[in-house]
Amino acid sequence: MNTIIIDGLSFALPLFIMAIGGIYCERSGITNLAIEGLQGFGAFCGALFAVCIAQYFAGNSPIPFYLAMLFAFLGGMLFSLLHAMLCIKFKANQVISGVVINILAMALTEFMTKQINASIFGAASNKFVLGVSARLTVPVLSRIPVLGAVFTNLYPFEIVIAVIAVIAWYVLYKTRFGLHLRACGDNPHAVDAAGIEVSRVRLVAVMASGALSGLGGICFAYSISANFSSNIYSGYGYLAIAALIFGNWKIMPTLGACLLFGFARSGGYELVKVLEMPSSYQDLVMVLPYVLTLLMLIFFSKKNHSPKALGEIYDKGAR
Amino acid sequence: MKKNNKNILHKLILQTIGHEKRQQYMIPIFTIVLSLIFGLIVIALLGSNPFKAYYNLLQGSGLAPKASYAGHKGIITDFTSFLNALTPMLFAALAVLIALKAGLFNIGVSGQMLAAGFTATILIGYSDLPAVVAKPLTVLIGFIVGALAGALVGWLKHRFNINEVVSTIMFNYIFQYVISFLINTFYVDPVSRQSKNVGAAGRLTLVDMVIGDYKMDIPLGILLAAVGIAVTAFLLNKTILGFEIKAVGSSIRAAEYAGIRVGRTRVLAMMLSGGFAGLAGVTYYMGYFASIQPKVLVSTGYDAIAVALLGNSSPIGIIFSSFLITVISKGSTYMNSASGVQAEIASAITGIILLFSACGAYVRYKVDRWKDEQKQTGRLASDGRAAK
Numbered sequence: 154m155n156t157i158i159i160d161g162l163s164f165a166l167p168l169f170i171m172a173i174g175g176i177y178c179e180r181s182g183i184t185n186l187a188i189e190g191l192q193g194f195g196a197f198c199g200a201l202f203a204v205c206i207a208q209y210f211a212g213n214s215p216i217p218f219y220l221a222m223l224f225a226f227l228g229g230m231l232f233s234l235l236h237a238m239l240c241i242k243f244k245a246n247q248v249i250s251g252v253v254i255n256i257l258a259m260a261l262t263e264f265m266t267k268q269i270n271a272s273i274f275g276a277a278s279n280k281f282v283l284g285v286s287a288r289l290t291v292p293v294l295s296r297i298p299v300l301g302a303v304f305t306n307l308y309p310f311e312i313v314i315a316v317i318a319v320i321a322w323y324v325l326y327k328t329r330f331g332l333h334l335r336a337c338g339d340n341p342h343a344v345d346a347a348g349i350e351v352s353r354v355r356l357v358a359v360m361a362s363g364a365l366s367g368l369g370g371i372c373f374a375y376s377i378s379a380n381f382s383s384n385i386y387s388g389y390g391y392l393a394i395a396a397l398i399f400g401n402w403k404i405m406p407t408l409g410a411c412l413l414f415g416f417a418r419s420g421g422y423e424l425v426k427v428l429e430m431p432s433s434y435q436d437l438v439m440v441l442p443y444v445l446t447l448l449m450l451i452f453f454s455k456k457n458h459s460p461k462a463l464g465e466i467y468d469k470g471a472r
Numbered sequence: 473m474k475k476n477n478k479n480i481l482h483k484l485i486l487q488t489i490g491h492e493k494r495q496q497y498m499i500p501i502f503t504i505v506l507s508l509i510f511g512l513i514v515i516a517l518l519g520s521n522p523f524k525a526y527y528n529l530l531q532g533s534g535l536a537p538k539a540s541y542a543g544h545k546g547i548i549t550d551f552t553s554f555l556n557a558l559t560p561m562l563f564a565a566l567a568v569l570i571a572l573k574a575g576l577f578n579i580g581v582s583g584q585m586l587a588a589g590f591t592a593t594i595l596i597g598y599s600d601l602p603a604v605v606a607k608p609l610t611v612l613i614g615f616i617v618g619a620l621a622g623a624l625v626g627w628l629k630h631r632f633n634i635n636e637v638v639s640t641i642m643f644n645y646i647f648q649y650v651i652s653f654l655i656n657t658f659y660v661d662p663v664s665r666q667s668k669n670v671g672a673a674g675r676l677t678l679v680d681m682v683i684g685d686y687k688m689d690i691p692l693g694i695l696l697a698a699v700g701i702a703v704t705a706f707l708l709n710k711t712i713l714g715f716e717i718k719a720v721g722s723s724i725r726a727a728e729y730a731g732i733r734v735g736r737t738r739v740l741a742m743m744l745s746g747g748f749a750g751l752a753g754v755t756y757y758m759g760y761f762a763s764i765q766p767k768v769l770v771s772t773g774y775d776a777i778a779v780a781l782l783g784n785s786s787p788i789g790i791i792f793s794s795f796l797i798t799v800i801s802k803g804s805t806y807m808n809s810a811s812g813v814q815a816e817i818a819s820a821i822t823g824i825i826l827l828f829s830a831c832g833a834y835v836r837y838k839v840d841r842w843k844d845e846q847k848q849t850g851r852l853a854s855d856g857r858a859a860k
Contacts, residue, residue, distance in 0.1 A: 186637060235827075243834040248577055248637060249781070253830045256774050257823035264816035268518065271814070391641045398638065436653035436767070443642045443649075450634045 157419045158302035165415025166314045167372035171393035172400070172407045173321045174365030180325070180402060181358035182338040182351075184464040186251030187236045188366045189390025190258030191229045195367015196374045197262040198228025200281040200381035201269065215309065218286050221371055222310065229367020230360050232258065237359040241352050244466045255390075263383050280382030286310065286375045310372045317365070322404050334358055338460030341467045351467050366390065388443070395446040401457050410449075414442045482842045499835055500782050500789070503828040504796065511821045515813055525811045532806025533799045544687040552688045556677055556760045558798045559693040560585070563752035564776035565783065565790040566697075566704055567622075567745045571636075572785050573708060574741035575721035580625060580640025581749040582773030583647040588617040588750030589757030590651045590667075590764060594659065597670025597758055606674035611696065614754030615747045621647075622746015626739035636742070644769060652766035666763040676759035693755035700748065705787040707744075717741050749773070771819065775801065778826040797822055 171188055178185035199221035210217055232254070239250040263279065270278045291304035325331040333354050336344045341351045373389055374381045392414060400407025421438035508526075515522035530536040534550025541547075564581050571578035578584075592613045596606050621643065628634045661668045672679065678690040708714040716737045719727040727734055756772065757764050779797050783789030804818035 239827075239830055243831050244837070245830045245833060249830050252577070252579060252637075252777060253823075253826045256777070257820075257827055260816070260819035260823040264814060264820045267814050267816055272518075388641065388645050391638070395638060395642070398635075431657075433653055433656040436649045436656070440646050440649045443645045447628075447634075447639060447642050447646075450638065451628070451632050454632050454634050 154299070155302040155305065157416060157423050159306050160419035160422070161412065161415035162303065162311060163308050163376050163415075164418055165411040166311050167369040167376075168389060168393050168396060168414060169408055169411040170314045170317060170372075171366045171369035171390060172397040172411060173318060173404060174362035174369075175393055175397045176400075176402055176404060176407065177321070177325065177334065177358045177365070178362035179397065179463055180338045180460055181334045181355045182341060182460060182462045182465065182467065183236075183240050183355055183359055184247040184251065185236070185359070185362055186248060186394065187233070187254035187258075187390075188362070188393050189386060189388070190251075190255035191233055191236075191363045191366035192370030192373070192390050193262055193385050194232040194258040194370075195225040195229030195363070196370030196381055196385050197266065198231075198367065199223075199225030199371035200283055200374055203283060204274075204281045215287060218309070218375060221283075221375070222313065222368060225367040225371035226364045227367070229370065230364040233359050233363020233366070236363070237356050240359070240466075241355055247464050247466075255386075259383065259386050262381075266381065266383075280380045280384075282380045283375055285379045308372070308376055310375065314368070314372070317368070318404075318408075321361075321365070325404065330354075330357075335460075338462055341462050345469065355467070366393075369393070392442055392446065395450070398457065398459075399446070399449050399453060401453075402460060414445065417441045417445055482846070485839065485842070495836060495839070496784055496786075497789075499832050500784060500793070500829065502835070503782065503825060503832065506828055507821055507825040510824050511817065514817065514820075518813065520811050520813050525807050525813050528807035528810045529799055529803030531810070532803030535799065538806075544682075544685065546686055549686050549688040552690055554798065554802055555694050556689055556691040557802045558794060559691050559697050560752040560756035560760060560772055561776065561779065561794045561798050562697040562790065563693075563700060563748050563755060564772050565779040565794050566700055566787070567618075567748035567752060568776045568780040569783075569785050569787065569790060570704065570708075570717070570741055570748065571745040572780060573721050574717045574738055575724070576626070576629070576636050576738060576742060576745070578622070578625070578640060578742065578745045578749070579637055579774070579777065580621070580643050581745075581752065581776055582769040582771070583640065583644035584618045584621045584746050584749035585753030585756060585773060586651055586764070586769060587621050587647045588614040588753035590654070591617045592674070592754045592758055593667060593670050593764060596674040597762075598659075598668070599671075599674070601673060603673040606671075607676060607692070610674045610676060610754050610758055611751065614750040614758075616750070618750015618753060619743045619747035622749065623739055623743040625746070626742030629742075630735035630739055648767065648769050651764070655764060655766045660766075661763070664763065666765045669762045670758050674758060675762060676755050679762075691755070691759055693751075693759050696751065696755075700751065701787045701791065704748075708787070713737075713740065752776075771801075775819075775822055778822050778829070781829045781832075782825060797825075 171192055175185050175188050202224040203217045203221035206220065207217055236250055236254050239245040239253070240247045266281065267279050270276050286308055288306045288308055290306060294304040295301045325334065333344060333349050337351050337354045344354070345351050369389070370385060374385055378384050396410040396414060397407050399410040418438070418441060421441050422435065425434050425438055512522040515525050527536060531538045532550070533554040534547050534552070537547050564585065567581050568578055592610045595613055596610045599606070601609065625636050625639050625643065628639050629636045655667045659667045676691070676693045678692065680687045681690050708718065716727070716732045719730065719732055720734050720737045724734055752772065756770060775797055779790055779793045783793035800818045800821055804815040807813055808815040
């Protein structure tokens with residue numbers, strides 16, 4: 154039971170932070186299918202930096218990990234500028250732009266990982282080895298029965314994510330900027346009439362989305378895979394999109410969706426272990442979150458309301 | 473002065489891609505040239521000779537002679553092998569194209585390929601049917617399985633309003649993991665860790681045919697692909713269904729007012745799209761290759777998006793664009809061994825091409841603006857002369 158909660162949380166929270174980024178982007182009116190590519194590119198930047206500075210720190214020092222998070226944050230933001238440029242400046246189709254960003258991110262990071270490994274580190278390898286980040290347990294709270302598992306064996310990034318999520322929630326719902334952002338997604342003309350530049354608000358939203366996706370990506374690289382390789386592109390970004398659609402583009406319900414995905418996954422793995430099935434059955438467990446997503450979309454898509462101006466190119470002159 | 477320079481630049485661009493009829497192919501060519509220049513710079517920065525690397529791409533695809541060949545090999549065997557790789561790409565591009573025409577975005581081509589290829593493999597590939605029966609059945613099963621997978625996506629969109637991008641991605645993962653589980657449990661070859669090879673009877677490529685002095689692989693699917701392109705062109709341009717698909721793709725509301733059943737048309741378009749993806753699957757897994765690697769989705773389905781966009785989503789256009797993309801991807805292995813450039817740069821160049829072609833609409837819009845500006849300045853100038 155404890156492992157289900159511990160592993161489930163460590164999967165759900167990075168997913169949640171990426172979904173929050175997606176919510177920012179989509180509430181501002183820009184469709185974001187690029188989360189998958191953004192998280193991969195962010196993780197690539199973070200991992201590259203961590204590998205480069207690793208020799209200056211002791212093996213168990215947590216500093217490279219925090220710096221990697223910072224650089225993943227910045228890397229994701231940088232790459233999201235491409236999506237912003239295509240969608241806002243070049244008025245490209247936002248779905249196409251998202252898919253293009255994903256393919257490009259995958260191709261570029263794969264190429265650069267191999268090239269950098271070959272030319273700088275002199276090794277023919279297609280990954281950056283990172284290791285798993287250290288875990289910590291909160292002293293008193295972890296003693297609480299059942300719920301104590303939430304505070305046991307935490308990855309440090311889970312705390313960082315929780316803090317950022319609270320800030321993100323506050324900014325989106327309680328500040329002027331958040332109001333403007335949400336208005337951009339529903340009625341950009343009204344925002345424009347109020348004297349606020351729509352494209353600037355959307356630019357900030359896309360960048361926030363890129364930064365948070367990058368953060369989510371590096372968390373996966375430091376926990377599940379323990380390295381950066383093309384394995385990072387195994388659909389976490391799309392799961393985040395599914396979570397935010399299921400969460401009706403609101404932050405709290407989206408948290409629920411992410412937790413559900415996380416627990417379904419860890420619960421499935423636990424089941425395979427308890428029933429002592431051969432490891433190939435893990436593939437069937439991996440299917441669970443995706444099947445769940447489809448089923449939920451079938452049941453909830455009628456009730457959901459996407460932001461009204463989502464995916465529409467903002468044209469000042471249009472009536 | 474600066475403004476003058478800018479005007480000259482505008483004029484130059486206008487002269488090359490300004491003409492509306494020429495825009496159709498001039499913008500893709502522009503895109504390609506820009507991307508190739510980008511690749512040139514990257515390869516040069518990495519310290520290799522970019523022109524040699526590009527020539528290696530042609531050599532690897534059997535379009536230019538290599539320095540030396542192994543026994544029974546020659547430029548012609550490389551070329552048939554290239555055609556072998558081209559066939560699934562053509563089908564996959566057709567799949568993306570038909571969905572695009574209906575305003576739908578099929579990113580599930582890879583998953584549909586896998587589902588069709590796997591079903592045909594276990595039903596026909598592992599059976600003892602004679603070649604005359606097996607080959608048509610492979611094609612048929614590939615089409616049907618792909619069409620069903622595509623139709624399901626279309627139906628989910630129509631009935632439950634589920635975005636086809638999200639559902640196709642979910643299906644990609646579901647197919648990938650379920651089929652990987654099935655292969656690992658029932659059909660695995662313990663040595664290669666892939667599915668067991670299919671028999672020659674059902675395979676859509678004639679392997680190691682001895683012709684003259686050469687041993688070559690002859691892809692039968694390429695003929696089928698040619699038929700597929702012709703049928704698609706006919707369907708889109710000459711039939712009612714084609715018209716309805718294009719109408720739905722241009723404006724759902726207008727199509728509804730015109731009395732077109734939007735839901736039905738979308739499901740049909742996705743079905744055709746899936747069917748072509750299925751054909752891509754059988755020509756890939758039971759033609760170009762003879763086995764399936766578990767847990768891997770081929771990149772063909774994603775590259776096909778680049779191909780379709782680059783080919784201006786026209787059936788004729790994709791012949792050229794899939795030719796180009798296949799040259800880049802197929803030749804990259806040889807480029808790696810001959811010039812030492814990482815083969816992964818091929819997909820990076822494809823990605824850049826895709827990025828630039830996404831900007832195509834903007835370029836068209838910008839060029840039109842410049843044209844108007846020039847007309848106006850031209851008019852002003854002639855007015856000025858008249859006044860004098």
